[in-house]
Amino acid sequence: MSVVNPPLEQEYDLVIVGSGGGSVPAALVAKQQGKTAVILEKEHFFGGSTSYSGGVWWIPNNSLLKEAGIPDSFEKSREYFDNAVTYKGPAVTPARRDAFLKAAPRMLDYLRGLGLKVRRPRDDWPDYYDNLPGGEPKGRSIMPEPLNLHELGEWEHRLAMNPPMAHMPMPAEEFPTLFLMKRTLAGKLKALRFAWLMARDKLTGRQTVVNGAAIQGQMLQIALREGLNIQLDTPANRLVVEDGRVVGVVIQRDGHAVTVRARQGVILNVGGFSRNKEFRQKVTDGPITNEWTNANPGDTGEMIQAMMDIGAATDCLDTAWWVVTSRNTNGEWPEGAVWHDGRILPFMHHLDLSLPHSIMVDQNGKRVADEAGAYMEIGERIYQRNRETGGKAVPCWVIFDKRHRERYPWGAQAPGKTPQSWLDSGYMKKADTLDGIAALCGVDATGLKAEVERFNRFCETGVDEDFGRGCRAFDRAHGDPTVKPNPNLGKIEQGPFYAVAIYPGDVGTAGGVVTDEYARVVRDDGSVIPGLYAVGNSTASVFGRCYPAAGASIGASFTFGFVAAHHATGSNELERLLA
Template identity: 50%
Template sequence: MSDADWDDAGWDVVTDLLLVGSGGGALCAALAARAAGDQVLVLEKTDQIGGSTAMSGGVLWLPNNPVSRAAGVSDSREDALRYFASVVGDAGPSTSPARVDAFLDAIEPMVTFLSGYDLRFRHCEGYSDYYDDRPGGKARGRSLETDLFDCTELGPWRDKLRISEGMPPVPMYTGEVATGTMPTTAAGARTAARVAGRFARATLTRRQVRGSGAALQGRMLRALLRAEVPVWTSTPAVDLIVEGGEGGAGGEVVGVVAERDGRRIRVRARAGVLLDVGGFSHNARMRDQYGRAPASTAWTSANPGDTGEMITAAMRHGAAVDLMDEAWWIPSSVLPDGKPQFAVYERSKPFAILVDESGARFTNEAASYMEVGQAMYERNATVPAVPSWWIMDSRNRRSYVWGTTPGGINPKEWLRSGYLKKADTIGELARQCGIDPAGLEATVERFNRHAAEGRDPEFHKGERAYDRYYGDPRVQPNPCVGPVERAPFYAVALYPGDVGTCGGLLTDEHARVLSTDGAPIAGLYAAGNCTASVVGRTYPGAGASIGASFVFGWLGAHHAHARARRRGDADTAVGGAAVPNGVGPTDLPAASGVASARKGDHG
């Protein structure tokens, strides 16, 4: 392109790398670009930072990572490739060998880099791969989390960090969740005491200590503030700016049109634009057009900003998409107040089963949430299974947490509204749910016959390490299987909810968005749930979506930096005197070991 094409005149803001969205991939890309000396700007359309990552368990699935190896996990690139081949397979271009190789090769340098920003990664011991029984699978797991984080360290930015209403406000690690769901056990009691002590100390010292996604994204946000990366909230991007053609026909993305403080602005990105804007879980029109049916925005637990506008904007400019019918499915109930509540650890507990409208079981209830969600749709093609029904006996309901409600507590509103069904017999419970009574009675009788011996010959519940992670170790020989036989019996309707869609823009091994003719769209990168996933139609381990988002954000930032340097375009950005978004510059001290950064605008 000519020099005139890159004239800074006519732009409201000029930067090198522009991040649209504030998920894990965007924040990782921002740090990588800033460390390389680039000017960086993050635009977030909502008033809070962190995306669905901040609302999640905050775990990253990263095969052959240095933290897990240091903890004694025996892993290798070869094992990781075997696992990808046996679990992910070939789901199309998003799972190409080049993308898988790039993902695996970037993990070690990315983890090492982020560790220099005080991320404090730790191995999630025992949080196994979801298919540890497949070649290359690891029963000890490949997932990382961070240390707990005191959100008050963010200063005036604390209230801008997105906190999930569904995540406990208490400071817990992933390994404590498993025992914490069984408060009547000795291990559960110890966990409760430990977490309560932590919470009490934090309260007395006026700290806001968090775990899960809030800890991960809180640490990432702190790192950005220390590096003086400007982050603008309430600033949605509404379109891409393309020069020199359209998409795959030779056009180049040189910036975006955004809305800020009630007016439209043009933001130029000399090195590139990277989208990490989430999927379209909350966009009913897009779900109807692309997704599986039946579905409802009422069932999703995704970030409320997941509405898909920038995916469609990229498509207008020639971007290719794939896996648009797929999501990170997670069986979910809908509480009386209309809020969805996903079921993860609940499905691994004994004395309960999942059935369709005919009363038949159709899957291993303790399997990966994505696998069970897909099974609900597959079953529904022949037998009504949306909703499916979680059937519990009195031991299950008395002993285990349901969502955040302790066992033995059945709120009156649950029973009054019909959210929780209760009956003295299996047949009566079936009639209340609209299930075939004879079918459910036959299923329970057949299941109980084997469950008394701790076996599930039909669906093998409890045979994988992941199944047992949330099981009850007091129940032997299978911590996930026990007869459904003690009255009263209970039932809750479960729907194929999700925590985000996972189909979207096709990207290559450098995170470049591809056009419909297969060529990269110059200047446009993407990561996270707005892209077709590198793990395809599977969820291989805890934090697979977040791990991939971070890695492809990292890869995109490095490619954009190298591309701009080759062209000589990404010198110090000029212009861009944007008004801070209601929050003044941070006074946090610089982090040791972090590359010095130019001063930028904050908002």
């Protein structure tokens, strides 16, 4: 398991650029077909954006559902897709939809057959729009089994990981229950479980990784066991085109430009461009920066531009997998968002924003979205409101009363913990009255008070008449069941009141080049660029501007990497996969 790069040949059947979710499945298919493949990763670490993720696949009609006795089918999942994904664009086609829905469960079974260990979530993780026809309140998402990092041998130091989550042995789906440690018995038991897992690792020397690192740690294990060729520290910067066909890439190796040729295809799985400030500001209608993102550090978009340079069509470049973040309006980051090595790791506020006694408003004091709903939709609605109000929704403001601060976490802090530095710096505002909070935030006081009064009436009836907060199983899975009649709705009435500025953060961009059902990159006229495939965040999502469930982007990346390799290698299995 040496981490020294194996020999790099001048030519392979399949050249795969990037080591995110879709890359190992593609290389495994190539090997199965008797073909040669290489994975070229520009970073010093293996795993790409998938390693930094919450570590979930969304795989409709998967075998784990069947094993659990939960009915699903291609027809039911297609019904849900068609109701949830309303965007119309060149990457959201019936053919691409069907390719994903048909190939995804087969891809999963293929990887399970090679040793991938997965499970259904321990705690609830419904489809995000489970109340739509075809939606599944029990969820179609799956998780990786935890991995002992030491099993990777010398490679354990070359696995990409999100630092705050890297050494937490409890996976993401258990955190909503953990957040209720001061409210429910289940929350207290979850806190004990978390403490026990931490103690176990400390006493035994085990280093448990979960979430995205567990996905990619397992994929790395399989790759090494199967003898796949992985080249780290090998950035690609240009496509090689001959007679209109992509036949390879130019990489940088030891300070020199080297051409690596592909006999049957180049698959670009290069992530998005969240960290490319100039390009994001060029394509986004509204304020955006590379500072609010939690994306992979290598998410800089050079190869997306390379595809555009040879005529690739694009769509949805202005959207992302939004997960809102917070920081001081003067640009300073709060205590807890700066890692020990100086890296900025912005807070992600999906879970704490879902809990009672809080609302998110624009600068007119008006609510913007279902605060407990799908996080990508929240980001889309922030930008929509910002356009409608002439720039009064970035930032938005989360307003909470003292019960939220006493009962629930915020950012990196446990329930009831509010660092004095948050208040002293102005990151978190505090006032005895709503008028006082409005003045500190620059929010219209009359509008805010009227909105809070309206919201408080919804808390009494349990029905959010404006945005439906708490009407879905997904919302309720992240609420406080001790709050009645709706676990996501709690009045804002007890001072002191608090407020934090909210910005449209993300975990990656969701737009890119347009591909067809075989993951082939196409031009604006729909014609295929021969020899070129793309998967993952480098493509315009098959889900358009919607995130239908946890792990949708990773599920699609794995699936289309799997499909792309079958197509590029001329596999006779492709027709069966998509039948």
